[in-house]
Structure formats: C-alpha cells, structure tokens
Amino acid sequence: MDTKNKRSVILLGHAQSGKTSLSESLLFRSGATNRKGTVAEGNTISDYNWDEIERKSSINSSFLFCDWQDTRIQILDTPDMLIFMGMSFPVCGPLIMPFW
Numbered sequence: 001m002d003t004k005n006k007r008s009v010i011l012l013g014h015a016q017s018g019k020t021s022l023s024e025s026l027l028f029r030s031g032a033t034n035r036k037g038t039v040a041e042g043n044t045i046s047d048y049n050w051d052e053i054e055r056k057s058s059i060n061s062s063f064l065f066c067d068w069q070d071t072r073i074q075i076l077d078t079p080d081m082l083i084f085m086g087m088s089f090p091v092c093g094p095l096i097m098p099f100w
Helices: 019-030 050-055 089-099
Strands: 006-011 062-068 071-077
Touching: 006 019, 019 062, 019 071
Parallel strands: 006 071
Antiparallel strands: 062 071
C-alpha cells in the first residue's frame, strides 16, 4: 500500500472519555472486527490484559489497524491515567514528529 493511503490517529483524553469505545466503533464500522466490544463487559480488543479488564481502564498503549475506502488507518489507543501516560509518549513520538 502506498504511503499516501495511510493515516495515523492518536486517541488522547482524560479518564472515561471514550477513547477505547471510539476505537472499538471504528474497528467494527470498518469491518476489521465482526463485533463491537465494550469496556463494561471487558471484551475490547485494545484492553486485553487482566488488570485493564479489572480496572475498566487502559494501562498500555494499543496499536489497532483498519481499512476504510482504500486507506489504511493506524489507531493508537492511549492510557488515560497520568501515571501511565509516560508509556504513551514514546509511541506517540514517531507519529507526531512528521507534523512538527
């Protein structure tokens, strides 16, 4: 796939703002998955560790991919709590740098 047909989206926001739910909706709507998981049920694609499921909150950054109208979309779902945000910045850097 040509690089002009690739896009990166970083989901950043405060706790409980719907970042993981949005990523689930994007994956489902694009056809990348056949079900839409929910944080409440603990069956989302990006929050798969037992501690994330138990806390109902992302701890790790997750890279997700889907295709939409001949464009590959790379989604980065980031943690929401300040103590885990430090793990997000190293993975955000390569995505943000080309725009600086």
